Amino acid sequence: MSEDATALETEAIEDALAIVATLAGAIGARRPTSRAERVAAEVVRDALGSAGIQSTVEPFRAHPSFGYPFGAIAALASAPALLPRRRRTARGAVAGLGAALLAAEGGLRFTPLSDLLARREGRNVVATIDSRGNAARTLCLIAHMDSSRSGLLFNPALGAQLNRWISLQSVAALLLPSEPLLARTAPGRALVGAARMVTALGLALLVERELRGVDVPGANDNASGVGVVLQIAGEIAATPLESTRIVVLIAGCEEAGLLGTRAFLRSRDTDGWLFLNFDSVGSTATLRYTRVEGVLRRWPCDRRLLSLADDVSRERPELGLERVDRPTGLTYDATAVLARGGRALTFVAADDGRIPNYHQPSDTLASLDHATLARATAAGREMVARIDRGEAD
Ligand SMILES: [Zn+2]
Incomplete structure (x- = not known):
């Protein structure tokens, strides 16, 4: 030395x-x-x-947790799966609200969702x-x-992939409002399905962290x-x-x-x-x-x-x-x-x-x-x- x-x-x-x-x-x-x-x-x-x-x-x-706003966003992105498939506009609108809130939160300046949850x-x-x-x-x-x-989200095995995983979730949430358009073709529907899997898994990881994390x-x-x-x-x-x-x-x-x-x-x-x-x-x-x-x-x-x-x-x-x-x-x-x-x-x-x-x-x-x-x-x-x-x- x-x-x-x-x-x-x-x-x-x-x-x-x-x-x-x-x-x-x-x-x-x-x-x-x-x-x-x-x-x-x-x-x-x-x-x-x-x-x-x-x-x-x-x-x-x-x-107390970033899981609150981002859990709400992931829920909005995932929830349209519970609506009937023919209600494409409603499905797109709910996903659109999630995407808009995500864009706002991600910008770190105008964050209505975080402000609303700050009790x-x-x-x-x-x-x-x-x-x-x-x-x-x-x-x-x-x-x-x-x-x-x-929480599982921070499992060391995921490690440096964490940043990519969060980016992937964001891409999925921002894509989902386009469902009314994408759902017209088979590849589009497959893409919507995959994106919804990603946001649902994201929501599950946030909930897991709140419930089982220390x-x-x-x-x-x-x-x-x-x-x-x-x-x-x-x-x-x-x-x-x-x-x-x-x-x-x-x-x-x-x-x-x-x-x-x-x-x-x-x-x-x-x-x-x-x-x-x-x-x-x-x-x-x-x-x-x-x-x-x-x-x-x-x-x-x-x-x-x-x-x-x-x-x-x-x-x-x-x-x-x-x-x-x-x-x-x-x-x-x-x-x-x-x-x-x-x-x-x-x-x-x-x-x-x-x-x-x-x-x-x-x-x-x-x-x-x-x-x-x-x-x-x-x-x-x-x-x-x-x-x-x-x-x-
Ligand atoms: Zn720190």
Whole structure:
């Protein structure tokens, strides 16, 4: 091991490790909108307070699972099979409603179905750290504190195919409104049948997850990201940046559909801000930064932030930082920023499009890779320093 790498392993990430242990160990599973998520918000606020950073807990309306809106959409796509075959127009109309709602949800901006289902409360923890001099820019550091639920959908055997499976379901749901037209020919009818099988299986998988899945401790996804952001925020509070105002966003309900970050973005003007997101950065995998994000729709990450990360990757080889060109995992908090035309980038540890222990009960403290967490923290510090020098302006 090189001298640089040894130095990195031992580099201080005590604050990060402490919050990860509390979130994934003492609190455990943190389902969106649950009491555990509320407790996590208090713990994060206390940790920020210990670092001398005042924060506020911002409640927002939310639902506990992405299975709610996407289950409703899959049900609308599948339900026409229950109507008599001659009622083609009615069958097409129900499927059309499902497709329209899917297109809206996938766009991550106008989401009437998610809004309708948001009957509970989620929480964000938000803090600001002012710069020494006049602030020339605002950089928002994001990590979500909630954790996901397991299920067949996240079976490791499916692995990197998850993104493709969801794309296939979307194609099927968007195709089904054309049934009145397609049903005129035999191949068309076969296509409709196949598409309906896909949406019905999608619905079954979502229901299976709600009924048989378990909420996971989420040490990697995403206590690790919270650890990185709190570690860096504490250091910045101790030694403020020259000209960059830092906003810390520890988001809730990411796993339910980026609900915390979307509420945050709706609640204030973030025009011109930069966003660095840390999600699942504590596993035994290569530390990467995303070039493109999104599942139903895809958005490129910010060009300048990407080129800064390219520089870090090249100039700090001991960080083992690599760009990932294809979508990895599902959506991220940063995806909501990108969907609004904002400037964002996500750091995630993954190999071959797979995040280790992704939404599995095995995502525990015991699986946490301290070296990856240390490298992610170092990469974050490096990005912040360069951004403060105006390199992303
Ligand atoms: Zn996550």
